Amino acid sequence: LKPEIYKGTPAVFKRKDGKFEIKILVTGGMLTPGRVKRIGEVAEKYGAEVHITVRQELSILGVSEEKLDAALDDLKEVGLAPGSAGMTFRNVVSCLGEDYCFKAAA
Amino acid sequence: LKEEFMWFLRDEVVNSDLCTYCGACAAVCPNCRIEFFEDGPALVEECPRDGKGACMDVCHRITTDASRMGLTIFGFKAKPPSLIGQYEKMVSARATDSAIREAGQDGGAVTALLAYCLDNGLVDGVVATKGMWKPAPSVITDKAGLLEAAGSKYFVTPLLKGVEEAGKTVNKIAVVALPCQVNGLRRMQFFEGLNAHPMEVNEEDGTPIKLPAFAYTIGLFCMRNFSYEKLTEFLKGKGIKLENIKKFVIRLETMRLEMEDGDVELDLREVEDAGAVWDGCYICRDAVSKLADVSAGYTGTPKDWTTLIARNAKGLELITAAENAGYIETSSEVEVDRIEEFADHKMRSFDRELKNRLEEEKPIKFYWARDYPGVRPEAKGTFFVKIRTNSGLVNHDYLAKVAELAKKYGDGSLEATTRQSIEIQGVPGEKIDDLMAELYEKGLMTIGMGYVVACPGITYCPEGLVETKQLANELTAEFVQRLTPHKMKIGIAGCPNSCVRVRRHDIGIMGHVRPVLDPEKCNGCGRCTETCKVGALSVVAGKAQIDRDKCVECGWCIRSCPHEAMLEENKGYALWIGGNDSRIPTDGILLRNFCTKEDLFRLINSVAAVFIKYRTKPGRERLGNVIQRVGEGEFLREVFETEEKMRS
Numbered sequence: 201l202k203p204e205i206y207k208g209t210p211a212v213f214k215r216k217d218g219k220f221e222i223k224i225l226v227t228g229g230m231l232t233p234g235r236v237k238r239i240g241e242v243a244e245k246y247g248a249e250v251h252i253t254v255r256q257e258l259s260i261l262g263v264s265e266e267k268l269d270a271a272l273d274d275l276k277e278v279g280l281a282p283g284s285a286g287m288t289f290r291n292v293v294s295c296l297g298e299d300y301c302f303k304a305a306a
Numbered sequence: 307l308k309e310e311f312m313w314f315l316r317d318e319v320v321n322s323d324l325c326t327y328c329g330a331c332a333a334v335c336p337n338c339r340i341e342f343f344e345d346g347p348a349l350v351e352e353c354p355r356d357g358k359g360a361c362m363d364v365c366h367r368i369t370t371d372a373s374r375m376g377l378t379i380f381g382f383k384a385k386p387p388s389l390i391g392q393y394e395k396m397v398s399a400r401a402t403d404s405a406i407r408e409a410g411q412d413g414g415a416v417t418a419l420l421a422y423c424l425d426n427g428l429v430d431g432v433v434a435t436k437g438m439w440k441p442a443p444s445v446i447t448d449k450a451g452l453l454e455a456a457g458s459k460y461f462v463t464p465l466l467k468g469v470e471e472a473g474k475t476v477n478k479i480a481v482v483a484l485p486c487q488v489n490g491l492r493r494m495q496f497f498e499g500l501n502a503h504p505m506e507v508n509e510e511d512g513t514p515i516k517l518p519a520f521a522y523t524i525g526l527f528c529m530r531n532f533s534y535e536k537l538t539e540f541l542k543g544k545g546i547k548l549e550n551i552k553k554f555v556i557r558l559e560t561m562r563l564e565m566e567d568g569d570v571e572l573d574l575r576e577v578e579d580a581g582a583v584w585d586g587c588y589i590c591r592d593a594v595s596k597l598a599d600v601s602a603g604y605t606g607t608p609k610d611w612t613t614l615i616a617r618n619a620k621g622l623e624l625i626t627a628a629e630n631a632g633y634i635e636t637s638s639e640v641e642v643d644r645i646e647e648f649a650d651h652k653m654r655s656f657d658r659e660l661k662n663r664l665e666e667e668k669p670i671k672f673y674w675a676r677d678y679p680g681v682r683p684e685a686k687g688t689f690f691v692k693i694r695t696n697s698g699l700v701n702h703d704y705l706a707k708v709a710e711l712a713k714k715y716g717d718g719s720l721e722a723t724t725r726q727s728i729e730i731q732g733v734p735g736e737k738i739d740d741l742m743a744e745l746y747e748k749g750l751m752t753i754g755m756g757y758v759v760a761c762p763g764i765t766y767c768p769e770g771l772v773e774t775k776q777l778a779n780e781l782t783a784e785f786v787q788r789l790t791p792h793k794m795k796i797g798i799a800g801c802p803n804s805c806v807r808v809r810r811h812d813i814g815i816m817g818h819v820r821p822v823l824d825p826e827k828c829n830g831c832g833r834c835t836e837t838c839k840v841g842a843l844s845v846v847a848g849k850a851q852i853d854r855d856k857c858v859e860c861g862w863c864i865r866s867c868p869h870e871a872m873l874e875e876n877k878g879y880a881l882w883i884g885g886n887d888s889r890i891p892t893d894g895i896l897l898r899n900f901c902t903k904e905d906l907f908r909l910i911n912s913v914a915a916v917f918i919k920y921r922t923k924p925g926r927e928r929l930g931n932v933i934q935r936v937g938e939g940e941f942l943r944e945v946f947e948t949e950e951k952m953r954s
Contacts, residue, residue, distance in 0.1 A: 203768050214768075215766050215767070215768065216764075216765070216766055216767065216768050216770075217766070221766070226722055228721075229721040229722040229723060229724070230719055230720070230721055231719070231720040231721065231722060231728075232712075232718055232719060232720065233709040233710070233712040233713035233716075233718065233720065234709070234713075236705050236708060236709040236712065236720055236728070237705065237706055237709035237710075239705055240701075240702035240703070240704070240705025240706045240709065241702060241706075243701065243702045243705070244701075244702035244703075249699055249700070249701055250699070250700045250701065250702070250704075250705060251698050251699055251700075251762055251766075252695055252698040252699075252700065252722050252723075252726045252727070252728065253698065253722075253726070253761075253805075254698075254724055254725070254726060254759055254761070254797075254805060254806050254807070255724065255805075256721070256722045256723065256724055257722065258722055261762070261766055293724060295724075296684075296690075296721060296731070298685060299685070299686075300684045300685055300686070300690065300731055300732070301684065301685055302683065302684065302685040304685065
């Protein structure tokens with residue numbers, strides 16, 4: 201019942217449609233324009249969609265297995281990597297905190 | 307005297323030439339310590355709150371917050387900001403009564419509307435500016451008073467202070483106000499109710515400020531307003547006898563004075579150069595009273611007619627009723643492009659003023675940033691812009707657009723939020739207009755309130771039991787921006803794994819499936835007992851047995867059974883209500899199992915109705931807190947009763 205994972209990486213796993221999802225590590229939801237753009241480019245290149253999760257990660261949905269290596273390389277170029285999944289400590293979720301939010305106590 | 311006491315608004319608004327003299331701060335001061343002088347309002351006695359009380363909250367030059375005000379004014383149908391604002395209908399109109407037409411400006415349509423309101427008991431007082439010289443706010447209760455006050459005044463007056471005065475004698479008022487006064491009025495009007503804390507009370511005797519109900523807000527067109535002292539000085543210098551002036555007529559570039567001994571026309575630029583324009587007017591963006599119920603002005607119609615803009619249902623109803631009752635006559639002849647040109651003229655003047663202020667490093671409040679939904683202030687004085695997604699699902703085109711906007715306008719960081727939107731961080735106030743214009747042009751939308759989050763559901767996730775994204779979009783379309791006594795967050799999870807934390811949402815929806823055993827097919831192999839994560843399955847006498855107390859209805863046993871012996875007895879959406887994880891957290895309670903989509907919409911409407919019924923502290927108690935106070939049983943009983951009524 202566990203989803204099939206790719207090359208031992210829990211955050212790259214098979215979905216219902218037989219294609220793979222790459223769950224990208226985004227700590228605290230913080231991104232840069234360059235990274236967002238690249239995630240979009242990867243999605244376009246490999247015919248996939250992007251899902252913004254409720255734990256502030258971006259997931260690329262629907263990459264076929266033979267293109268996974270290329271997609272992961274494209275992401276690696278801008279410092280993005282598959283993140284957390286399975287029985288591990290997961291990515292850290294955080295609000296913006298005092299850097300941005302005027303309500304923040306810390 | 308005026309510099310003596312600590313007062314936030316003096317430092318931030320009055321001394322920065324941002325004040326519009328609208329009078330809202332003075333109207334809500336519980337101790338009447340704000341008074342108006344030639345050069346602006348001042349705190350005249352020491353404030354027990356060091357000048358940081360209600361006055362700060364109602365000042366529309368701190369923030370107008372039109373996006374939130376619009377929710378109430380336009381009945382949840384608020385649209386993104388535009389040059390002339392949103393409206394239902396535009397007509398040109400004039401009074402049928404010749405006395406009113408004579409006394410009023412441009413055909414007296416506004417005076418006639420007010421006469422209709424007074425005659426028919428829609429209001430018991432009108433607050434308007436009275437007196438051609440040294441005009442002051444006044445409370446009018448009859449037609450004679452209306453005639454006396456008719457005609458445009460072009461001096462700043464603390465009109466809203468008059469609203470507080472009106473509260474002492476009348477209960478329901480119509481207000482005739484300039485755009486800035488309309489904005490201040492809306493801040494006051496919605497200060498007490500849904501969006502903020504209760505009205506402040508007098509420290510000495512605990513009596514709250516009493517404001518009358520605002521039945522109708524009639525906003526005027528306005529390009530510039532003048533300082534009484536400076537304008538009279540200027541006119542005197544021109545050799546004009548003030549007492550002979552019968553009427554002021556201000557047009558885009560001229561000021562015409564209708565005098566007893568013939569008209570005088572002055573170049574408006576000359577009047578501006580003389581410093582007679584009120585300082586706070588230069589930074590104004592609203593020429594047409596976008597937040598009024600009805601806007602009125604000369605632009606767009608033939609001479610001696612007034613353009614009336616019905617902005618919401620209430621305004622439209624008033625105009626129609628006044629026409630049917632014979633108070634006004636109307637025609638559909640309105641040149642909208644001329645009104646747009648008029649409004650654009652003011653925006654260009656605003657742009658120039660903003661540029662000057664930035665160049666001169668003069669202090670500035672970006673009071674207009676929150677007129678756009680989804681734009682909110684940050685600790686550093688910059689703003690973030692929350693961009694809508696399709697419940698978390700986006701494509702490359704969307705990401706490319708968002709990345710481009712962030713690079714161009716933001717500080718280089720974006721946040722993927724826990725509610726599945728993307729925020730552009732660190733946008734300077736002066737760039738908000740350009741960003742939003744480009745954002746709308748690219749076909750993106752921002753998020754104001756009430757937007758549903760959802761996991762990928764059955765479409766993508768191997769564990770998903772129900773469809774989630776489409777439901778999320780349907781719920782968003784139905785409930786987005788509907789006002790409730792506190793925020794109502796909706797989350798949908800496709801299965802009991804509850805990645806979306808169903809029990810911690812005000813409205814939590816979760817897919818679930820109830821398994822049932824076909825004993826004919828079960829051979830007691832025990833595979834289901836291995837896959838069940840909650841120990842709800844065991845093999846008893848050679849057959850699988852489900853412990854219903856332990857079962858969470860995730861469907862793993864159904865999927866794992868090698869013999870198709872575990873079947874779906876029932877599948878659907880479970881509806882949980884009253885969860886929240888904020889200041890006073892509450893756990894959600896189960897309202898109903900196995901709902902259909904239709905059930906969900908009806909039940910959520912019922913819950914909202916009961917929530918509204920029991921609200922005592924808007925903005926302070928979440929749904930779960932109210933349920934705890936009322937009692938679960940009582941609350942649920944009322945929800946089901948309401949649901950029954952909705953069914954029939």
